[in-house]
Amino acid sequence: MPDSLDHAQRLLAQLRFPHGDAPVPGTIKNVAPSIHWLRMPLPFQLNHINLWLIEEHDGWAIVDTGINMAETQRHWETIFARELHGKPIVKVVVTHMHPDHVGLAGWLCERWDAPLHMTLGDYMSSQAIRNGIVDAGESRGTHLLANGVPADKVETFARHRGGYAKGVGPLPQSFDRLIHGHPLMLGGRRWQVIVGRGHAPEHASLWCPDLNVLISGDQVLPKISTNVGVWPNEPRADSLSWFLDGFTRFRALPADALVLPSHGFPFTGLHTRLDQLTAHHDARLAEIAAAIAARGEEGATAWDMVPILFPRHLDNNQVVFAFAETLAHMHCLETRGHVERRPRGGVHRFVAAAPIPTSVPLDDSDDALEVGPV
Numbered sequence: 001m002p003d004s005l006d007h008a009q010r011l012l013a014q015l016r017f018p019h020g021d022a023p024v025p026g027t028i029k030n031v032a033p034s035i036h037w038l039r040m041p042l043p044f045q046l047n048h049i050n051l052w053l054i055e056e057h058d059g060w061a062i063v064d065t066g067i068n069m070a071e072t073q074r075h076w077e078t079i080f081a082r083e084l085h086g087k088p089i090v091k092v093v094v095t096h097m098h099p100d101h102v103g104l105a106g107w108l109c110e111r112w113d114a115p116l117h118m119t120l121g122d123y124m125s126s127q128a129i130r131n132g133i134v135d136a137g138e139s140r141g142t143h144l145l146a147n148g149v150p151a152d153k154v155e156t157f158a159r160h161r162g163g164y165a166k167g168v169g170p171l172p173q174s175f176d177r178l179i180h181g182h183p184l185m186l187g188g189r190r191w192q193v194i195v196g197r198g199h200a201p202e203h204a205s206l207w208c209p210d211l212n213v214l215i216s217g218d219q220v221l222p223k224i225s226t227n228v229g230v231w232p233n234e235p236r237a238d239s240l241s242w243f244l245d246g247f248t249r250f251r252a253l254p255a256d257a258l259v260l261p262s263h264g265f266p267f268t269g270l271h272t273r274l275d276q277l278t279a280h281h282d283a284r285l286a287e288i289a290a291a292i293a294a295r296g297e298e299g300a301t302a303w304d305m306v307p308i309l310f311p312r313h314l315d316n317n318q319v320v321f322a323f324a325e326t327l328a329h330m331h332c333l334e335t336r337g338h339v340e341r342r343p344r345g346g347v348h349r350f351v352a353a354a355p356i357p358t359s360v361p362l363d364d365s366d367d368a369l370e371v372g373p374v
């Protein structure tokens with residue numbers, strides 16, 4: 001699809017990537033005073049995550065941990081042996097509950113006797129999902145059927161569920177809470193916690209005014225658009241509205257901040273990227289609204305609209321994320337008054353209401369289907 005590639009290239013060309021190649025797993029690369037970039041592999045189409053190692057006077061802080069996999073542990077051991085200059089890990093900070101971020105938190109905290117720093121929402125959600133307390137089989141099936149997923153596909157979605165507990169090792173029994181707007185000391189400097197919603201319950205990004213550096217986690221990514229989904233444990237969530245509302249917190253930061261994202265490369269051009277992502281979602285919303293309007297009074301379920309947002313072939317893992325993301329767009333359209341929910345026979349159908357006023361150009365770039373909360 002050369003058009004998509006051209007479009008993606010055009011967007012990337014509007015950002016700057018000042019740090020060049022990524023460090024190979026098991027090595028680190030300095031990107032700002034006291035801050036080092038490392039990468040760990042992931043067993044998905046999205047094949048890597050960026051983690052951050054911050055030097056303290058008496059040790060090191062880790063931001064995000066990698067997925068619970070022997071290979072990740074081996075790379076960590078290499079870093080411990082070669083890069084720490086004999087100093088211990090004294091702090092483990094986790095931006096949010098997804099397995100690539102929190103997966104090895106328990107192992108790292110235990111190995112180094114270090115405290116875990118997370119938001120309340122993400123620590124508790126991780127514990128609850130990992131231990132099967134929420135999102136159990138029956139509520140999941142009801143949610144999927146109510147949104148048009150065919151009965152024979154529900155089983156595919158159910159199989160996907162075991163992945164979370166596999167990717168996340170046992171967590172510490174206690175944690176230190178990160179709170180929006182509150183400070184966190186890292187590397188001898190004051191950082192500020194910025195909470196975003198929609199991708200995870202309470203995703204923590206970290207902002208350091210002294211360094212003009214934002215550790216954005218998954219809230220602002222340079223190339224792919226963050227997966228924003230509605231999941232069975234919160235079936236009426238308006239995740240996309242929440243996610244986009246959070247952009248105002250990032251727009252308040254300097255336009256020339258260095259952004260350290262969890263996937264892709266460190267970049268500058270924060271405000272440009274927020275503009276690109278806003279335009280991307282507006283275009284996706286307009287596409288779905290048009291497709292729903294074309295169906296007249298019959299309307300559409302979220303499942304009906306998955307091929308509108310994701311026309312390419314999806315594997316069994318990707319379809320779970322694609323459906324969650326499509327439903328998030330439906331709920332956002334409902335909140336904005338562009339569609340109306342019409343339950344019929346226990347199934348939620350959406351019909352066109354007020355049209356989107358201005359014409360929004362169609363968007364042909366790709367959404368990321370990355371590891372999420374199930």
Ligand SMILES: [Zn+2]
Pocket residue numbers: 096098199200218371372
């Ligand atoms: Zn994530």
